Amino acid sequence: MTSSEGGETVLLVGEGNFSFSAALSRIVATETDDITRGIDDITRGRGLRITATCLQTREEALRHHGSAHNIHTITHSGGEVLFEVDCTRLSECLCLRGRQFDRVIFNFPHCGRKSGVMKNRLLLKLFFLSCVGVLKEEGEVLVSLCNGQGGTPADRPMREWHNSWQVVAMAAEAGLILNEVRPFDGEKPEGYQSTGYR
Secondary structure (H helix, E strand, O other): OOOOOOOOEEEEEOOOOOHHHHHHHHHHHHOOOOOOHHHHHHHOOOOOEEEEEOOOOHHHHOOOOOHHHHHHHHHHOOOEEEOOOOOOOHHHOHHHOOOOEEEEEEEOOOOOOOOOHHHHHHHHHHHHHHHOOOEEEEEEEEEEOOOOOOOOOOOOOOOOHHHOOOHHHHHHOOOOOOOOOOOOOOOOOOOOOOOOOO
């Protein structure tokens, strides 16, 4: 990723306790080199502007352990935190209207405890369709899934196609194509704590 004039813009959606966004904010603030390739690609270059969002209200989000500290880290590093942002309707969100981002990141999307493959597949499809309205022309969408969910040859173990979230097909619904598959190292972004179902 190269810095554009005015800096790179990254939109993170579906943040639970904002620990991933806070980890990115700390990396940008300290310009640390000891990070994974994937995170380095996201944060390389000066002027990265982070917008972290969640679906919950501010009050609901603050119930997650550590979220108040993480929100403080993001905002004091020059980022912004927005609440009640539906990642399946990004263009309709007043606080995002007219804005475009270099990258949109959704880590470990899930509809909830008892939702099945079809509901999560629909979530991905609607998310990708929504991204098109806020993504710059050369922008990228990054999605982190648990091993086996994606339905790609990189998944180990690989599920049957009908039992996967079919991430490539869902992205194609929005005219997006799979560019690369990489492992997600949850240990590397210091301070990151997944709040998801699994």
